Amino acid sequence: ESYDARxxxxxxxxxxGHARANLEWSVAPGAVPKTAAxxxxxxxxxxxxxxxxxxxxxxxxxxxGIGTEISLEANGPRARLRPEAAQGMRGEPLTExxxxxxxxxxxxxxxxESAGGALSFDAAEEKITARAILPRR
Numbered sequence: 001e002s003y004d005a006r007x008x009x010x011x012x013x014x015x016x017g018h019a020r021a022n023l024e025w026s027v028a029p030g031a032v033p034k035t036a037a038x039x040x041x042x043x044x045x046x047x048x049x050x051x052x053x054x055x056x057x058x059x060x061x062x063x064x065g066i067g068t069e070i071s072l073e074a075n076g077p078r079a080r081l082r083p084e085a086a087q088g089m090r091g092e093p094l095t096e097x098x099x100x101x102x103x104x105x106x107x108x109x110x111x112x113e114s115a116g117g118a119l120s121f122d123a124a125e126e127k128i129t130a131r132a133i134l135p136r137r
Contacts, residue, residue: 021051
């Protein structure tokens, strides 16, 4: 099962219609496999959440030859990845904090892991990056 990249862009842009941040979509037109589409939209949601004061989130998808790389680069003032979201993205149980943010991170982690992929992220001052690598099937 796959989805049209233009339809996915419309869904992702709708997320940013209610956010202060802007989305730059760097995904070529064409079919996007279901799991990659789910990861893209979850990273789009993450990008809007980590930029509460505005900025720019760039989403990209590329075929690396060994699989699909999906990445988010979010730049903006006071860019912040909540600790509970980071816990979820690492696959750790929720200890304290806002459960909703943990659930979003944990869902992303589980989605990538169930596809046999790997998820990584980095939170620096005014910049959050996340990258998922999904193997070919």
